[in-house]
Amino acid sequence: MDAPSGPIEKPLLGVLRGEIPVxxxxxxxxxxxxxxxxxxxxxxxxxGFLELxxxxxxxxxxxxxxxxxxxxxxxxxxxxxxxxxxxMGQDLWFExxxxxxxxxxxxxxxxxALTPDFSRFEAVYETVRRVKAAxxxxxxxxxxxxxxxxxxxxxxxxxxxxxxxAARRMAYQQTDRFAALIDAIVDATxxxxxxxxxxxxxxxxxxxxxxxxxxxxxxxxxxxxxNRRIVxxxxxxxxxIPVIGFPKGAGAKxxxxxxxxxxxxxxxxxxxxxxxxxEALPSGMPVQGNLDPLALIAGGAAVERAxxxxxxxxxGRPHILNLGHGILPDTPIAHVEALxxxxxx
Numbered sequence: 108m109d110a111p112s113g114p115i116e117k118p119l120l121g122v123l124r125g126e127i128p129v130x131x132x133x134x135x136x137x138x139x140x141x142x143x144x145x146x147x148x149x150x151x152x153x154x155g156f157l158e159l160x161x162x163x164x165x166x167x168x169x170x171x172x173x174x175x176x177x178x179x180x181x182x183x184x185x186x187x188x189x190x191x192x193x194x195m196g197q198d199l200w201f202e203x204x205x206x207x208x209x210x211x212x213x214x215x216x217x218x219x220a221l222t223p224d225f226s227r228f229e230a231v232y233e234t235v236r237r238v239k240a241a242x243x244x245x246x247x248x249x250x251x252x253x254x255x256x257x258x259x260x261x262x263x264x265x266x267x268x269x270x271x272x273a274a275r276r277m278a279y280q281q282t283d284r285f286a287a288l289i290d291a292i293v294d295a296t297x298x299x300x301x302x303x304x305x306x307x308x309x310x311x312x313x314x315x316x317x318x319x320x321x322x323x324x325x326x327x328x329x330x331x332x333x334n335r336r337i338v339x340x341x342x343x344x345x346x347x348i349p350v351i352g353f354p355k356g357a358g359a360k361x362x363x364x365x366x367x368x369x370x371x372x373x374x375x376x377x378x379x380x381x382x383x384x385x386e387a388l389p390s391g392m393p394v395q396g397n398l399d400p401l402a403l404i405a406g407g408a409a410v411e412r413a414x415x416x417x418x419x420x421x422x423g424r425p426h427i428l429n430l431g432h433g434i435l436p437d438t439p440i441a442h443v444e445a446l447x448x449x450x451x452x
Contacts, residue, residue: 119180119247122393122425123310123349123372130451131418131426134181134249135443137433138173142440145172156201160186161230167237174246176440177447181247181427182238184303186231188253188314191295192262194228196221205266212265214273218288228299232306239307250308252300254315254354255292255333262288271320278329285329293333297340304345312351312374313337316432319356326360331367338369351395355432362387377402377431381420393425398446400430406442411449418450 119132140146146169153159160166169185189207193199197209211220235250242248256274263285264273278285300311318330338350353374354364365373365388375384375396384394402413417428428450434443 117180117245117247117309119427120309120349122427123247123351125391125393125425127423127425131421131428132180132247133428133447133450134179134183135173135430135434136183138177138179138183139169139185140434141436142434142438142443143172143176145176156187157199160190163230163233163237166230166234167241170234170238171241174243177443179246179447181249182242183249183312184231184235184238184251184308186234186251188251188258188316189261190227190231191252191258191292191299194223194225194299195262195291195295196223197262207261207266209261209265212273213263213288214265214277218284218291223295225295225298228302231299232302235303235306235308247310248308249310249312249351250300250303251312251314252296254313254318254330254352255289255296255337256321256329257315257317258292258296259285259288259329260317260320262292271317275320275325278325289329289333293336293340296337300337300341301344304341304348308348310349310351311341312353313370315352315354315357317356318354318360319358323360326357327363327367330354330357330360331364334364334368334370342369353395359387365389365392372425372427374429375431379431381417385420385424391424393427394421395427395429397431398429400432400435400438403430403442403446404435404438406439406445410442410446414446414450 118128122132150159153165166185170182174182189199192209199209201207260271260274263277313334315330334352349371351372351374352368352370355376357364372393372395375394377397377399379397381397398413402410
């Protein structure tokens with residue numbers, strides 16, 4: 108069950124529920140990660156990314172590291188979107204310098220050949236409980252999952268790809284087979300996010316990192332509709348938990364996504380003009396974004412101009428200041444500190 112509603116003392120959660128504070132709350136996608144020396148040291152100690160995710164004590168520490176250093180308004184669970192296919196029965200490992208691998212690949216194997224094991228979610232839930240116990244009461248705790256289309260691109264190909272061609276081909280040529288995969292991901296994702304909520308997260312984000320690779324009709328079928336079903340199922344059991352949808356690369360399709368999925372807020376990537384977004388999105392809908400991660404690397408006047416543009420565009424709308432995608436590993440820590448100081452002063 109959700110926590111009882113009451114006075115909101117968490118700035119980020121307040122924005123997700125429609126408040127417009129003088130200073131926008133902030134968190135950064137991938138804020139727990141490779142740009143932090145304390146993260147790199149812990150990962151080297153644990154020996155690998157997946158080992159770090161499945162050590163709940165270490166994963167909780169990674170989640171908390173950027174909060175201690177910067178005092179963000181939101182904590183994002185340290186995990187990975189591919190925990191869902193791992194729980195659905197694929198093997199998961201990370202090749203050094205090359206990224207994740209899944210097997211067997213579903214371009215060559217039937218979904219029915221996989222044996223789901225949802226106990227693989229338990230370590231993540233334990234991470235949530237540990238973070239929740241240590242988190243400052245003013246900080247909003249965000250859980251997350253990958254959206255079905257993005258997760259499916261990895262499950263079909265067994266790894267990342269530039270054009271997501273294997274999944275796109277299956278979606279066109281073996282539509283029923285691909286639809287069954289999307290349905291299974293929807294169900295697993297609802298289970299996963301519900302478990303995170305029950306363990307203590309206060310809002311969740313759906314990452315559709317590869318939404319921009321689809322034609323409009325395909326976007327409607329494989330991005331909008333599956334995310335709508337996830338939101339509907341989550342709201343049936345956790346009606347007060349805000350859901351942020353982030354279809355990266357959606358462009359002009361973002362407005363349809365915002366209206367049709369039922370999400371409470373939308374993430375806006377750095378390629379979208381925030382003035383257009385403010386005009387095109389539903390009135391009063393909270394937005395998150397859309398600072399270019401490279402502007403943050405540049406720092407100084409470049410990032411200040413970008414922040415000013417974003418804040419002016421969203422001045423009359425609930426807004427969470429964030430990047431348009433994940434923070435890059437070569438981002439100077441001093442630039443993150445300067446960004447926080449500029450926004451909050």
